[in-house]
Amino acid sequence: MIHLEDVSISFGGEQILRDIHMDVGPAECLILLGSSGSGKSTLMKIIIGLVRADSGRIVVADHELSSMTENEMMAVRQKVGMVFQEGALFDSLTVRENVAYRLYDEGGWSEEEIEERVLQLLSFVELEHTIDMMPSELSGGMRRRVAIARALMGNPRILIYDEPTSGLDPVTARSICDLMVKLRDLEGVTSIVVTSDLSAAFFLSTYTARLDNDNETVLLSSETDDVCYIHTRFSVLKEGGIVFEGNLNELKGADDPFIQEFIT
Amino acid sequence: MLANAIVTGLIQIQKFTLLSTRAIANLFRRPRYIRDTFEQMDIIGVGSLTIILLTGFFTGAVLALQSAASLRSFGAVGLTGQLVAVSLVRELGPVLTALMLAGRIGSGIASELGSMVVTDQINAMRALGTDPTKKLVTPRMMATVTMCPLLTAICDFFGLIGGWLVSLYELKLRSSLYWSVAFDSITYDDLIGGLTKPLVFGFIVSMVGCYKGLETWGGTQGVGKSTTQAVVAASIMVIISDFFLNKLIIELTG
Numbered sequence: 001m002i003h004l005e006d007v008s009i010s011f012g013g014e015q016i017l018r019d020i021h022m023d024v025g026p027a028e029c030l031i032l033l034g035s036s037g038s039g040k041s042t043l044m045k046i047i048i049g050l051v052r053a054d055s056g057r058i059v060v061a062d063h064e065l066s067s068m069t070e071n072e073m074m075a076v077r078q079k080v081g082m083v084f085q086e087g088a089l090f091d092s093l094t095v096r097e098n099v100a101y102r103l104y105d106e107g108g109w110s111e112e113e114i115e116e117r118v119l120q121l122l123s124f125v126e127l128e129h130t131i132d133m134m135p136s137e138l139s140g141g142m143r144r145r146v147a148i149a150r151a152l153m154g155n156p157r158i159l160i161y162d163e164p165t166s167g168l169d170p171v172t173a174r175s176i177c178d179l180m181v182k183l184r185d186l187e188g189v190t191s192i193v194v195t196s197d198l199s200a201a202f203f204l205s206t207y208t209a210r211l212d213n214d215n216e217t218v219l220l221s222s223e224t225d226d227v228c229y230i231h232t233r234f235s236v237l238k239e240g241g242i243v244f245e246g247n248l249n250e251l252k253g254a255d256d257p258f259i260q261e262f263i264t
Numbered sequence: 265m266l267a268n269a270i271v272t273g274l275i276q277i278q279k280f281t282l283l284s285t286r287a288i289a290n291l292f293r294r295p296r297y298i299r300d301t302f303e304q305m306d307i308i309g310v311g312s313l314t315i316i317l318l319t320g321f322f323t324g325a326v327l328a329l330q331s332a333a334s335l336r337s338f339g340a341v342g343l344t345g346q347l348v349a350v351s352l353v354r355e356l357g358p359v360l361t362a363l364m365l366a367g368r369i370g371s372g373i374a375s376e377l378g379s380m381v382v383t384d385q386i387n388a389m390r391a392l393g394t395d396p397t398k399k400l401v402t403p404r405m406m407a408t409v410t411m412c413p414l415l416t417a418i419c420d421f422f423g424l425i426g427g428w429l430v431s432l433y434e435l436k437l438r439s440s441l442y443w444s445v446a447f448d449s450i451t452y453d454d455l456i457g458g459l460t461k462p463l464v465f466g467f468i469v470s471m472v473g474c475y476k477g478l479e480t481w482g483g484t485q486g487v488g489k490s491t492t493q494a495v496v497a498a499s500i501m502v503i504i505s506d507f508f509l510n511k512l513i514i515e516l517t518g
Contacts, residue, residue: 088384
C-alpha cells in the first residue's frame with residue numbers, strides 16, 4: 001500500500017530525512033517512534049504529499065507521488081485519511097460539516113444522505129450527540145475522535161495518525177487506541193501512526209479486535225488471550241534515518257542504546 | 265546582510281506573484297466555491313458598511329469645512345460642492361475605503377488564514393483533497409474585488425452628504441447650489457477612474473491578507489505578526505499603487 005525508496009529531504013541546508021526505505025502492506029499498522037525533531041511528522045507529510053521530498057520514490061495506493069503535480073495529488077489524497085495532532089478540525093464549521101467536508105466538497109449529495117453518513121461515522125466514534133456542536137465546544141479527546149470520523153469519510157484504505165493520543169488522559173487515549181485497533185483489524189485499514197506515547201504504541205501492538213458470536217466487537221490481548229499475530233510493526237527514526245524496524249519483541253530486545261533508552 | 269535581505273525580498277515577491285496568479289487562474293478551474301464567495305461578499309461588503317459610511321460621511325464633512333475656509337478668501341464658497349465631490353470621487357473615496365478595508369478585511373483574512381495554518385487546518389484541508397487557494401484565496405479575492413468599488417461608491421455618496429450638511433448648516437449654502445455644483449464638476453472620466461482604482465485596491469488588500477496569512481509560522485505570536493504585516497503592507501501598497509494608477513489614468517484619459 002505504501003512504498004518509500006531512498007526518500008531524502010532537507011530544509012535550509014539541514015538534512016531532515018535521509019535515504020528512508022519503508023514498506024507498509026494492506027491492513028498493516030506501522031508505528032513510527034522517534035524523539036521530537038527526528039523527522040516523523042515530515043515523513044507523514046511526504047507520504048500524503050503535503051511536503052515534497054527532494055529525492056526518492058514514493059508510491060501510495062499504487063500512485064507514484066514523486067512524479068505528480070499538486071492537482072493530481074489532490075485525487076490521491078482523497079484515498080488517504082490523515083488525523084492531525086490536536087485534530088485540526090475546521091473552527092468555523094460544525095461537527096456535521098467537518099465530518100461531511102469531503103461530501104460537501106464533492107457536491108451532488110442530498111442532505112439526507114449526508115446526515116446518514118455523518119451519523120454512521122459519528123456512531124463509530126461514539127459521538128452522535130455532538131453532530132450540531134462547534135469544535136470549540138468539544139474536549140481534546142472528542143476532537144481527535146471527530147477528526148478520525150472526518151478522515152474516514154470516503155472509506156480511505158490508508159489512515160495516517162500524527163500523535164493521536166498526545167496530551168490526552170489515559171482513559172481518553174485508550175478510547176482512541178480502541179478505535180485504531182478496530183479500524184485496523186475489522187475494517188482492514190492500513191495505518192501509519194506517528195507517536196511518542198509508548199503506552200499507546202504497545203497497546204496497538206498487543207491488542208486486536210475481533211467480532212464475537214453475537215457480532216459484538218471484543219478486544220483481545222496477546223498477553224492474556226490466545227492471539228497469534230498482530231499486524232503491527234515498529235520503525236524508529238533517529239536524526240532523519242531509520243535505525244530500527246521490527247515487531248514489539250524485537251524492539252524490546254534491541255541492543256541499540258538509543259532504542260533501549262527510548263523505550264524505557 | 266544586504267544581499268540576504270534582497271534575496272528574501274525577491275523570494276517574497278515571487279511567492280506573492282505565484283499566489284496571485286493561481287488565485288486568478290482558479291477562476292477558470294473547477295471546483296468554483298460560489299457559496300464561499302457570496303459568504304465572503306457578505307462579510308466584506310455588508311460587514312464593512314458602517315465603517316465605510318462613517319469614514320465617507322465625516323471625510324466629506326471635514327472637506328467642506330476646510331475647503332470653505334480657503335474658498336472664502338476668493339469669494340468662492342459656492343464651489344464647496346465641487347471641491348468635496350472631486351476630491352472624494354477621484355482620490356479620497358477610493359483610497360480611504362481601501363485603507364479602511366486593509367484595516368478590517370486585510371487583517372481579518374491574515375489572522376483567519378494564519379490561525380488555520382498554525383493549527384494545521386490548511387494541511388488538513390489539503391489532506392482532504394481541497395486546494396486552499398481555490399477554497400479560501402479565490403473567494404476572498406473575488407469578494408473584495410467586487411465589494412471594494414461598491415463600498416467606494418457608498419463612501420463617495422455619504423461623503424457628499426456629509427459635505428452637504430456642513431454646507432447647509434455651517435456655511436449656509438443653498439442645497440440646490442451645493443448639489444448642482446457637485447454633480448456638474450464630476451466628469452465621466454472621474455467616475456471611471458474613481459471606480460476602477462478600487463478594483464486594484466481590493467485585489468491588493470485581499471491578496472496581501474491571504475499571502476501573509478498563508479505564510480504564517482511561529483504559533484499565535486506568528487498570527488499577530490502576520491496580521492500587523494498584512495495591514496501595513498496592504499496600506500503602503502495601496503498608497504504606492506494609487507500614484508501609478510493616477511498616472512496611468514491621466515495618460516489614458518489625456
